[in-house]
Amino acid sequence: MTVREALGRKMRRAIATAFAGLGLSLVQAIVPTQGPPLFVFTGMAVFFSAAMYLNLGIRCFQCRSRIGYILAYGGSPFWVSKRLRFCPYCGLELDTPLASVKRAA
Numbered sequence: 393m394t395v396r397e398a399l400g401r402k403m404r405r406a407i408a409t410a411f412a413g414l415g416l417s418l419v420q421a422i423v424p425t426q427g428p429p430l431f432v433f434t435g436m437a438v439f440f441s442a443a444m445y446l447n448l449g450i451r452c453f454q455c456r457s458r459i460g461y462i463l464a465y466g467g468s469p470f471w472v473s474k475r476l477r478f479c480p481y482c483g484l485e486l487d488t489p490l491a492s493v494k495r496a497a
């Protein structure tokens with residue numbers, strides 16, 4: 393597995409979770425229930441948690457810098473753009489095998 397594939401997997405999971413949260417909040421609109429809108433609150437909490445993880449939690453494997461927002465806004469929401477070739481902070485090539493990356497201490 394390359395760095396690009398590992399980062400893409402993290403990004404897909406975060407985006408899928410965000411969409412699931414959005415869907416959960418829409419359940420309340422489709423199936424109205426009595427009482428407080430718990431589905432809306434829960435769905436929004438899931439959505440914003442996933443969005444925070446996408447922006448702040450996805451880090452370069454080598455320098456530990458936050459690169460999630462660059463991955464997310466640089467191309468498709470489901471894979472890391474082929475045009476993005478290096479980490480902008482440390483220069484790690486994204487097609488490097490993950491096992492050979494030396495992590496920052």
Ligand SMILES: [Zn+2]
Nearest residue numbers: 452455479482
């Ligand atoms: Zn880096």
